[in-house]
Each structure stands twice: as structure tokens, then as C-alpha cells.
Amino acid sequence: MTSINTIQGFFSLLFNLVGELWNGGATAFWVALAVGVLLAGAAWWLASYVAFNFNRQFSMHPKHHVYCGVAAILTLIFTLLFFAFKFTGEVAERAVSEWQAVIGIDTDWKNKTFAEAYDAVYELKNPQGNQLEDFSRSPHPNTGQNTAVPVNYPPSKQAVAKIYGSSAVEHFRQRYPFLSLILWANSENAEQALITDMKRIFSSGASMYASEKAVQLTSTMIRNVLKTQVPRVIVISRAILIAAFLLIQVLVFGLLARAALADIKEKHQQHRLEEV
Incomplete structure (x- = not known):
């Protein structure tokens, strides 16, 4: 900024x-x-x-x-x-709503954030020193192939939620630098909501969590926090x-x-x- x-x-x-x-x-x-x-x-x-x-x-x-x-x-x-x-x-609320619409179609931001989440989870280790998640079916985003970030374990969910939350907050600050000095974007609620939603999805038998859903949920939660401060x-x-x-x-x-x-x-x- x-x-x-x-x-x-x-x-x-x-x-x-x-x-x-x-x-x-x-x-x-x-x-x-x-x-x-x-x-x-x-x-x-x-x-x-x-x-x-x-x-x-x-x-x-x-x-x-x-x-x-x-x-x-x-x-x-x-x-x-x-x-x-x-x-x-009205002006502040419109800005927040516009931001949510923009971040949802910001391909560069989504690709970058997804890659950061992938790398963060990839580096996680279990107590035995082995890779925490199984990436055998999840090639790196740089390969251009269809992929997803495996988040079967709590540390993985927390890592992904933290990256998406903090990245979304930074996206708002960059787009609205002055408004962000008054509206204090906070990612804590978004991170917790994302973790809860991941648990709900996986409890239904799913093996992967869609990155698009992470973007939508994170931006919605941050938007709600911002609107309460208007x-x-x-x-x-x-x-x-x-x-x-x-x-x-x-x-x-x-x-x-x-x-x-x-x-x-x-x-x-x-x-x-x-x-x-």
C-alpha cells in the first residue's frame, strides 16, 4: 500500500x-x-x-x-x-460488495493464493517426519493440470484457511487502501468458518475441498465483518x-x-x- x-x-x-x-x-x-x-x-x-x-x-x-x-x-x-x-x-457498503465481486473473478489472485495454499500444505509433516498429506493425485498448480489441495488433517485445514483469509484481507487493503484504514478487515472469523465448512464437507464423504468455495466463503465472511463497521x-x-x-x-x-x-x-x- x-x-x-x-x-x-x-x-x-x-x-x-x-x-x-x-x-x-x-x-x-x-x-x-x-x-x-x-x-x-x-x-x-x-x-x-x-x-x-x-x-x-x-x-x-x-x-x-x-x-x-x-x-x-x-x-x-x-x-x-x-x-x-x-x-x-452506502458508499462504504457498495465498495465492500464491489470488492467481493472483484475478488471472485480475480483469476491471478485465485491462482496465486491456491498455489500458496498448495505449497504450505505440501510442506507439512507428520510426527514421523513424513509428508502429512497424500499428494499423489494432486499435481502442482504450475503443471497446468487439474488439481486440488488435500486437506484431510486439521493442520492442513488451518494452513489453507489462514492463507485464504490473510490473502483476502490483503486483497481488500490493496484495492481500497484508504477505506481499509477505517474498515479493519479481519480474517479470523473467515478462517474459522472455512475450517468448519471443510469439516462439514469431508464428513459427507468428500475427499477434496473446492478452492472456489474457499474464495466465496472467505470473501463473504470478511465482507460481513467489514459491513458491521460501516x-x-x-x-x-x-x-x-x-x-x-x-x-x-x-x-x-x-x-x-x-x-x-x-x-x-x-x-x-x-x-x-x-x-x-
């Missing part, structure tokens, strides 16, 4: 939220926009007022108007996002938004206050020189 992908995921989430706000009804969007414009104007006036209170003779230069403009524009954006964040649950996304996202908004406003006001105080100092020095 790279920082660039995380940032892209963040802006993608914001874009989808604004899209949901628009799709949710034009009235709601225009109301949010109107509130944003009013607050943006208030932010511009407040920034100017702060500078004026520090120095009543302070003259705004173009760069100071840029500061005020930045504060106003960001206020407008933050207001729209604040209204849009009520759709965070409500938390709204709270965390709004908290981040408010913190970022306040930080930027304080920065802009600080720059204007500094400019106003510097202007006072400069005029005071000029006055002293004139007296001399």
Missing part, C-alpha cells in the same frame, strides 16, 4: 460522497451548496475581521485576499462534504473533516494575524526613523 494509492482512495471516496449527495436529490445538494456559500462568505469576512482587529490600519494586499479566498473555498467544500457524509455508509466510518470521517477544517482555518487566520502584526512593526519602525 503506497501513500499515493491511499491519497487517491481518499479523494475517490470524497468524490463518490458528493455524487451520492447529488443523486440523493437536487434539493438537498442545492441546500448544502447554499449553506456552504453562506459559510464561505462568513469565513472570508471573519478572516478579514481577524486581521483588522490586530491592526485597524492594516491594508489587505492581494496575497491576503488569496488567504481569505482559500479559507472561503475550503469552507464551501467542507460544508458540501459534511452534508454528503450521511451517505458514507457506521463507524461516518463518525471517523466527520471527525477528520472537522479537524482538517479547523486546522486550515487556524492556519489562514494565523497568516493574516502575522501579516497584520508585521505591518504594525514596520510602521512603528518607520515612525521612529521619522522622529530621528
Whole structure:
């Protein structure tokens, strides 16, 4: 997971939220926009007022108007996002559902994960030091032949479940790097469910467990875990938004206050020189 992908995921989430706000009804969007414009104007006036209170003779230069403009524009954006964040649950749930659909048809991921599971079970030994499972009818995936991972013993089931669970979690993190910082994908429930299902299948007389079933069950369990965390996304996202908004406003006001105080100092020095 790279920082660039995380940032892209963040802006993608914001874009989808604004899209949901628009799709949710034009009235709601225009109301949010109107509130944003009013607050943006208030932010511009407040920034100017702060500078004026520090120095009543302070003259705004173009760069100071840029500061005020930045504060106003960001206020407008933050207001729209604040209204849009009520759709965070829908956006997050859709992302999780899309991920499950994608992982189900991701051939490269399935082949790689199957090969990892095969190799992991192949390396398992019994107490006598012999190979735990019988691979005589299970050629390596690299041969291109039809094959399966034998999982007749508990260590084999655990190894396969762990690999599929952790690999599915990593797949979600790579596809949704920013969302995965908020939705904590956990493979423990998926691993246990996979082991239980293997036992059920083998108790019916089956000798192999289909890898497709492992993918479906693992992704479904992880999706369910993720969806239970969706409500938390709204709270965390709004908290981040408010913190970022306040930080930027304080920065802009600080720059204007500094400019106003510097202007006072400069005029005071000029006055002293004139007296001399």
C-alpha cells in the first residue's frame, strides 16, 4: 500500500460522497451548496475581521485576499462534504460488495493464493517426519493440470484457511487502501468458518475441498465483518473533516494575524526613523 494509492482512495471516496449527495436529490445538494456559500462568505469576512482587529490600519494586499479566498473555498467544500457524509455508509457498503465481486473473478489472485495454499500444505509433516498429506493425485498448480489441495488433517485445514483469509484481507487493503484504514478487515472469523465448512464437507464423504468455495466463503465472511463497521466510518470521517477544517482555518487566520502584526512593526519602525 503506497501513500499515493491511499491519497487517491481518499479523494475517490470524497468524490463518490458528493455524487451520492447529488443523486440523493437536487434539493438537498442545492441546500448544502447554499449553506456552504453562506459559510464561505462568513469565513472570508471573519478572516478579514481577524486581521483588522490586530491592526485597524492594516491594508489587505492581494496575497491576503488569496488567504481569505482559500479559507472561503475550503469552507464551501467542507460544508458540501459534511452534508454528503450521511451517505458514507452506502458508499462504504457498495465498495465492500464491489470488492467481493472483484475478488471472485480475480483469476491471478485465485491462482496465486491456491498455489500458496498448495505449497504450505505440501510442506507439512507428520510426527514421523513424513509428508502429512497424500499428494499423489494432486499435481502442482504450475503443471497446468487439474488439481486440488488435500486437506484431510486439521493442520492442513488451518494452513489453507489462514492463507485464504490473510490473502483476502490483503486483497481488500490493496484495492481500497484508504477505506481499509477505517474498515479493519479481519480474517479470523473467515478462517474459522472455512475450517468448519471443510469439516462439514469431508464428513459427507468428500475427499477434496473446492478452492472456489474457499474464495466465496472467505470473501463473504470478511465482507460481513467489514459491513458491521460501516457506521463507524461516518463518525471517523466527520471527525477528520472537522479537524482538517479547523486546522486550515487556524492556519489562514494565523497568516493574516502575522501579516497584520508585521505591518504594525514596520510602521512603528518607520515612525521612529521619522522622529530621528
